[in-house]
Amino acid sequence: MAKILLTGAAGFIGLHVLERMAKAHEVVAIDNLADFSNYEIKLKRLEYASGGEVAFDSNNKLKSTRINLSKLDILDEVRLQKLFRDEQFDMVIHLAAMTGIRQSVEQPDIYEKVNVRGFFNIIECCRKYNVKRLLFASSSSVYGNCQDVPFTETSNTDTPLNLYAASKKMNELIAHSYASLYQMQCIGLRFFTVYGPWNRPDMATFTFIKNIEAGVPIRLYNSGNMQRDFTFVSDIAESIQRLTGKMMEGNSSLAIPYRIFNIGGGHPVNLLEYVSTLETLLGKKAIIENHDLQKGEMLSTYADCSALFEFIGFKPVVDFTNGLAETVNWYKKHRDIS
Ligand SMILES: NC(=O)c1ccc[n+]([C@@H]2O[C@H](COP(=O)([O-])OP(=O)(O)OC[C@H]3O[C@@H](n4cnc5c(N)ncnc54)[C@H](O)[C@@H]3O)[C@@H](O)[C@H]2O)c1
Numbered sequence: 600m601a602k603i604l605l606t607g608a609a610g611f612i613g614l615h616v617l618e619r620m621a622k623a624h625e626v627v628a629i630d631n632l633a634d635f636s637n638y639e640i641k642l643k644r645l646e647y648a649s650g651g652e653v654a655f656d657s658n659n660k661l662k663s664t665r666i667n668l669s670k671l672d673i674l675d676e677v678r679l680q681k682l683f684r685d686e687q688f689d690m691v692i693h694l695a696a697m698t699g700i701r702q703s704v705e706q707p708d709i710y711e712k713v714n715v716r717g718f719f720n721i722i723e724c725c726r727k728y729n730v731k732r733l734l735f736a737s738s739s740s741v742y743g744n745c746q747d748v749p750f751t752e753t754s755n756t757d758t759p760l761n762l763y764a765a766s767k768k769m770n771e772l773i774a775h776s777y778a779s780l781y782q783m784q785c786i787g788l789r790f791f792t793v794y795g796p797w798n799r800p801d802m803a804t805f806t807f808i809k810n811i812e813a814g815v816p817i818r819l820y821n822s823g824n825m826q827r828d829f830t831f832v833s834d835i836a837e838s839i840q841r842l843t844g845k846m847m848e849g850n851s852s853l854a855i856p857y858r859i860f861n862i863g864g865g866h867p868v869n870l871l872e873y874v875s876t877l878e879t880l881l882g883k884k885a886i887i888e889n890h891d892l893q894k895g896e897m898l899s900t901y902a903d904c905s906a907l908f909e910f911i912g913f914k915p916v917v918d919f920t921n922g923l924a925e926t927v928n929w930y931k932k933h934r935d936i937s
Contacts, residue, residue: 600624601847604688604730606721607695608668609641611799612736612790612835616692617648619836620843621666627686629695631672635709636699637799643936644797673717683728690732690846692839693721696766699801700740703763704895714766722773726781732846734839737771737787739828739863739900740764748867749903752789752859761895771859778857784846785856788838791863791902795832795922796929798937804923805937807877808930811885819870821892826867826899831922834915838862841911863902864915876920880927 601624607613608628620626632641645653649663656662659670671678673695696714697703703710718735725733742750743758759765767789774785794804810817842860874885892898904914930937 601689601843602686603627603843604629604682604686604691606630606673606691606693607736609645610694610698611644611797612793612832613694614644614648614797615795615832615836616694616839617666619840620692623840624843626667627682627688628666628668629671629673629682630668631695632670633672635697636702636801640797640800640936647797673720674712676720679720679724680727683724683730687728688730690734690843691721691725691730692843693718693733693735696736697763698799700761700763700895701893702801703761703766707762710762710766714763715769718766718770719773722777722783722785725783726777731783733774733777733783733785734842734846735770735774735785735787736767737789737859738764738767739789739791739861739902740897741768741771741789742900743897748899749865749901750861751903752861752906760897775857782856785858786842786846787859788842789859789861789863789902790835791828791830791861791900793830793832793835795926796933797832798926800937804926805930807874807885808881808927809937811877811881811883814883814886816886816888817874818888818890819874820890820896821898822889823870823874823887824898825870825892825896826901827870827873828863828865828867828900828902829873829919829922830862830864830902830915831917831925834864834917835862838907838911838913838915841913845911858910860907860910861902861904862907862915863900863904864917864919865902865904866919867899867901868919873923876923877927880924
């Protein structure tokens with residue numbers, strides 16, 4: 600059993616990782632519960648994970664016997680350092696970030712602060728407090744204008760199309776320098792459009808489901824002529840669990856100091872096919888509003904996950920139609936939340 604710090608635990612992927620990892624490890628979770636976006640669903644996720652009402656004590660610790668979670672901002676260096684000093688983690692899983700490409704186009708400054716300075720604070724605490732293993736969320740968006748499909752980890756990532764993507768690329772570069780200087784094992788995971796229960800309401804999946812059900816138009820950019828390599832969230836949690844096991848093995852921290860892995864479904868889906876699958880699952884036609892391609896958007900994403908498979912003997916397995924059916928079923932039972 601390892602002692603793990605999980606950041607961004609009230610987030611969509613964070614909740615699934617928390618649930619999975621807490622079964623086998625001692626997980627200390629943090630999140631700042633920012634009300635910048637998706638605040639209500641973050642509280643609902645915590646209510647679900649803790650099995651009770653969401654209330655914090657005077658130290659900002661969630662009153663719960665089920666999960667160990669504190670409200671803490673990764674930009675608060677003083678409290679972050681105290682946490683690292685007190686807890687002596689074996690490993691950090693860093694998911695906290697400003698997410699959402701569109702908002703990053705409107706408000707790049709907050710993305711720079713949280714995603715670059717915040718990441719730096721985490722990795723610097725790892726160095727100072729001797730945490731030798733860091734697993735962190737990067738993103739498929741680092742591939743930007745890359746035409747080399749499917750994307751492999753060695754494909755060109757020099758053309759990010761927005762500051763969110765650039766911030767994730769910066770994380771990878773900082774991690775590489777720390778891994779080589781300080782004998783830390785740093786693994787960055789390029790997630791490809793993750794979906795599933797407890798999804799972020801700002802992402803297309805829940806917006807589309809909600810609007811199709813309500814007979815409200817959905818916006819399709821570039822006339823829906825875009826592809827996304829969707830990844831079901833349980834495949835992300837499974838990959839992180841296996842990677843953690845691998846990182847905790849013996850002295851592997853020194854053998855493989857820095858790695859980047861794609862984690863994607865491996866089957867790009869055209870957005871029109873995505874909408875028609877939702878229509879079938881919901882038994883209702885979508886009203887489509889066509890718009891030009893938005894600034895900062897990629898046309899296509901497609902992951903080659905063979906490196907991940909070689910490393911942990913696993914790559915995403917959930918078929919897109921089954922994953923979407925499970926997501927729609929979850930949504931139908933939780934309309935009040937999402
Ligand atoms: N969901 C996807 O499709 C996807 C794709 C690629 C990469 N990612 C990356 O995976 C990670 C998790 O994504 P998600 O979809 O669960 O997003 P999310 O927004 O649901 O979760 C991020 C969490 O981080 C927390 N957070 C933000 N700023 C913080 C700060 N300053 N201090 C502490 N906590 C803070 C938020 O409150 C939120 O709960 C992110 O790093 C994201 O960039 C996600």
